[in-house]
Every structure is written in structure tokens, then in C-alpha cells.
Amino acid sequence: MVSRVIPVEPFDLIIFGGTGDLARRKILPALFRRFCDGQMEGGGRIIGAARTELDGDAYRQFVQEAIVEFVTDQRCEPAAIAKFLKTVSYVTLDARGDTGWNALAGMTDPSHVRAFYFSVGPSLFGDLAERLRDYGMGGGEARIVVEKPFGRDQQTAEELNATLARHFDESQIYRIDHYLGKETVQNLMAIRFGNMLFEPLWNSQYIDHIQFTVAETVGVAGREEYYDRAGAMRDMVQNHMMQLLCLIAMEPPAKFDPDAVRDEKLKVIRALDHVTPDDIVRGQYLDDGDRPGYLETVGDAKSNTESFVALKAHISNWRWAGTPFYLRTGKRLRARTSEIAVVFKDAPHSIFGAEAGRHRNILTIVLQPNEGIELGVTIKEPGPGGMRLVDVPLDMSFAEALGPDTQFAADAYERLIMDVIRGNQTLFMRGDEVEAAWAWTDPIIKEWLEGGATPLPYDSGSSGPTEALALMHRDGRRWREIRK
Numbered sequence: 494m495v496s497r498v499i500p501v502e503p504f505d506l507i508i509f510g511g512t513g514d515l516a517r518r519k520i521l522p523a524l525f526r527r528f529c530d531g532q533m534e535g536g537g538r539i540i541g542a543a544r545t546e547l548d549g550d551a552y553r554q555f556v557q558e559a560i561v562e563f564v565t566d567q568r569c570e571p572a573a574i575a576k577f578l579k580t581v582s583y584v585t586l587d588a589r590g591d592t593g594w595n596a597l598a599g600m601t602d603p604s605h606v607r608a609f610y611f612s613v614g615p616s617l618f619g620d621l622a623e624r625l626r627d628y629g630m631g632g633g634e635a636r637i638v639v640e641k642p643f644g645r646d647q648q649t650a651e652e653l654n655a656t657l658a659r660h661f662d663e664s665q666i667y668r669i670d671h672y673l674g675k676e677t678v679q680n681l682m683a684i685r686f687g688n689m690l691f692e693p694l695w696n697s698q699y700i701d702h703i704q705f706t707v708a709e710t711v712g713v714a715g716r717e718e719y720y721d722r723a724g725a726m727r728d729m730v731q732n733h734m735m736q737l738l739c740l741i742a743m744e745p746p747a748k749f750d751p752d753a754v755r756d757e758k759l760k761v762i763r764a765l766d767h768v769t770p771d772d773i774v775r776g777q778y779l780d781d782g783d784r785p786g787y788l789e790t791v792g793d794a795k796s797n798t799e800s801f802v803a804l805k806a807h808i809s810n811w812r813w814a815g816t817p818f819y820l821r822t823g824k825r826l827r828a829r830t831s832e833i834a835v836v837f838k839d840a841p842h843s844i845f846g847a848e849a850g851r852h853r854n855i856l857t858i859v860l861q862p863n864e865g866i867e868l869g870v871t872i873k874e875p876g877p878g879g880m881r882l883v884d885v886p887l888d889m890s891f892a893e894a895l896g897p898d899t900q901f902a903a904d905a906y907e908r909l910i911m912d913v914i915r916g917n918q919t920l921f922m923r924g925d926e927v928e929a930a931w932a933w934t935d936p937i938i939k940e941w942l943e944g945g946a947t948p949l950p951y952d953s954g955s956s957g958p959t960e961a962l963a964l965m966h967r968d969g970r971r972w973r974e975i976r977k
């Protein structure tokens with residue numbers, strides 16, 4: 494597959510928090526890859542901005558090291574790095590004071606798209622937005638990019654939205670949920686709305702339930718402080734899993750256009766029922782001999798924060814009434830895998846009799862690591878001796894079908910940053926969407942805190958607490974295995 498890369502228009506990308514971890518691990522490597530693919534040929538400039546006193550050369554050295562460490566494919570050639578570094582500069586800047594702002598204004602070109610990436614804590618969002626306005630950088634094609642966590646509840650999200658709205662229009666604000674930049678996540682829309690095959694069956698009449706699994710093998714070491722204040726519900730469910738749920742459950746938008754898509758997602762969030770504690774299992778991982786457990790890692794033997802959550806949700810609308818959505822995510826699980834399994838109902842009547850067993854079609858969409866879709870189809874077991882049925886997969890690995898080196902393997906940040914430059918907000922969360930997601934999450938968290946229940950322990954390397962299995966068993970269903 495030959496990829497078609499269309500260079501974007503000239504831009505200045507300013508990274509506030511330019512010496513931080515996200516810049517090093519994600520933003521700079523993503524920009525370098527886009528540069529190597531020719532997408533910055535129209536003229537792209539990158540300006541790192543942070544409090545640290547550095548000169549341009551020292552920052553370029555930092556960028557070079559980030560690329561060498563985090564771009565591990567063959568594209569990391571010294572000549573390409575040297576060329577890329579010519580686009581990079583740096584300004585020492587104080588988000589809360591006046592240092593550096595005039596210099597920054599002088600370094601950017603008002604005739605370019607100017608994208609300001611707030612790769613800093615939310616407490617600085619207001620200061621940055623205000624100064625960008627004050628120093629005359631908020632107009633023209635100015636855009637701001639903000640990272641999660643976007644608030645820690647509805648109130649803080651509303652406050653953040655109000656703060657940003659004082660200085661920027663919603664059409665200029667790009668709230669990142671990096672799951673939306675994953676190629677296969679976007680594929681959910683292509684699969685649903687680009688094929689005639691699935692959509693007529695995509696409702697509670699034909700679908701028994703849908704299960705979402707985002708399993709990780711990593712623990713929380715290195716992010717203890719953030720994570721222990723967040724937990725799996727805030728860290729993964731309120732944003733990433735909510736986005737997956739929306740894309741699976743939403744009505745077809747009339748157009749593939751930012752507001753048409755986001756309007757439909759918002760309707761899904763608003764139609765979600767409250768989830769009671771009976772339909773939720775929370776867990777905390779134990780040590781595995783080599784690595785400490787959750788409580789030791791966060792250094793608080795009484796922490797009530799969950800590193801695992803499984804829940805059953807319902808969407809109260811015509812399409813989905815009666816079809817449960819099971820969501821689970823956790824750290825230190827058996828394998829790193831993210832998948833969505835759409836489990837269809839049994840055929841209404843089995844002409845083959847009870848001995849043929851129970852068979853169901855399952856459409857599995859694998860988001861990572863081996864992106865692809867698999868459709869389980871029931872056929873006759875080959876050979877003589879009667880009519881026995883067996884389920885076989887109609888299996889499509891995207892890498893096999895499209896070639897392993899397609900853009901499809903690109904990091905989510907590559908696509909999202911280029912979308913910011915292109916001015917396409919489709920894959921970014923709108924303010925009302927984030928608030929609605931918190932409005933659903935908040936009472937769930939409040940209820941479990943009031944109930945006083947503590948998370949259940951689970952073994953590192955397992956599939957989570959056994960109670961999570963029971964959550965489905967009691968409904969006569971079961972989770973798909975977390976496959977290594």
C-alpha cells in the first residue's frame with residue numbers, strides 16, 4: 494500500500510511544557526515521523542516553551558535525544574534528524590508572568606496556522622490562554638490543544654471550559670483523547686457506516702450485548718500521585734472507554750463532519766443510565782513477587798482507588814433498550830489488549846436440535862495490539878457423522894491485508910496533531926461532551942464512596958477480580974478471554 498501524504502499548510506506549533514515527558518515521549522516523536530513522511534513540507538516550525546532556561550541548541554539536543562529514544566523504526570536516520578532540528582527553536586517562558594511572551598509573539602508568524610499545545614497541568618490553562626490573548630496570539634488561525642485529564646468531575650470540567658471560553662472560541666479548542674487518534678478506533682466508524690452488512694443488525698433486536706476490554710500489563714509506578722487521585726474510572730472509563738462506547742452506539746451522523754459526529758456522541762452519553770454499585774466491580778492489583786502491588790506502589794495502605802473497574806451500562810434509547818454494554822479496564826492484567834466484542838443473539842430457532850449446541854456470531858474489533866476484525870461464523874463441522882456445528886473465525890488482520898508498514902501503524906498523536914493543523918475537530922472532544930461524560934461518572938463515584946466499599950484485590954497477571962467474571966455470569970454471559 495502506498496500512503497498518500499498531503500503536506501499541511503505552513504504552521505507554527507508551540508509546545509508549552511516543551512521539556513516535559515509528554516513532549517519527549519509523544520509529541521516530538523510524532524512530529525518527527527510526520528516530518529519524515531513529508532507532511533511538513535509546506536513549512537512547519539516547532540517552538541518548545543518552558544520555564545527551564547535553555548538556549549536553542551540545548552533544546553535541539555533534548556529533541557534529538559527524544560527522537561533517538563522514542564522513534565525506534567528505521568526512519569530515525571541522522572540526516573533526517575538534522576533536517577528536522579532546523580525547524581525547532583525554544584523560548585524560556587513563564588506561564589504566570591511576563592517573561593518570554595514578547596519573544597514568543599515575535600517568533601510566530603500570524604499568517605501561519607498557530608497551534609499552542611498546552612502540555613502542562615490544567616492549573617496553568619487559564620494563565621496560558623489569557624496571555625496568548627494579551628500578547629496578540631489568539632486571533633487568526635490560532636488553536637489551542639489541551640490534554641486530559643480535563644477536570645476531575647463535572648464542576649472542574651465546567652470551570653476549565655469557562656476559563657478557556659473567556660479567551661478562545663470553541664472552534665479553536667482541541668481537547669485530546671488519544672484513543673480517538675488510534676487508527677482502529679476511527680475504523681469503528683468506517684466499519685459501521687461504510688458497510689451495508691452491519692448497520693441493519695446494529696440494535697437490540699439482533700445484538701445480545703457488547704463488551705469492551707481495555708487491558709494493560711503496566712502498573713501505576715511513576716504516576717502514583719496522579720493515578721491515586723484518579724483511578725481507573727476517571728483515568729480510562731470517563732474518557733477513552735466512553736469514546737469507544739459512543740462510536741459503537743451512536744446513530745449514523747448525516748455527514749462525517751465534526752459537529753455532526755459529536756452531536757451523535759453526545760446523545761449517547763446523555764442516554765446512559767446511572768450505574769448502581771451492584772453493576773460495578775472495582776479492584777486493586779496485588780504484588781506478584783517481583784513487583785509491588787497497588788497499595789505499596791502508591792504508598793498508602795488505605796487507598797480506596799481502583800486500578801480495575803468492570804461495569805454494566807445501559808443506554809436508554811430505541812436502538813439499545815435491552816442490550817447491556819459491559820466495560821472493563823485495568824492495570825497489571827494478563828495481557829495488553831483492547832477489543833470490542835459485539836455478541837449477536839442466538840438464531841430464533843435451531844433446526845439442528847439441542848445436540849448442535851449453542852452458537853452465536855461475535856464480531857470482534859481488535860484495537861491493539863494486532864489491529865483487525867474477526868467475525869465468528871457458525872458452520873457444519875466437517876466430516877461424516879451427523880450435523881454438528883462449529884464456530885470458525887472470518888479473520889482479517891489489517892496489517893496482513895494492507896501491509897505492515899501502512900500509516901495504519903502511526904501513533905495516535907501523529908494523526909491528531911496534523912488534524913489540529915488542518916483545523917479538523919472531528920476527533921476531538923467538544924466541551925459539552927466532556928461535561929456530559931463527567932455528569933454520568935460523578936454520581937457513580939459518589940455512590941461508591943458513600944457506600945464505603947473498598948476495591949477487591951486481584952492477582953497481577955490475572956483477568957481482574959473474580960467478581961468481575963460474576964458480573965457477567967449472573968446474566969448468563971461471559972467475558973472473552975484476555976488473550977496474550
Ligand code: BG6
Pocket residue numbers: 709728729
Ligand atoms: C492514558 C492513561 O490516557 O491512556 C493511562 O492515563 C493508560 O493510564 C493509557 O495507560 C493507555 O493508552 P494506550 O494508548 O497505551 O492504550
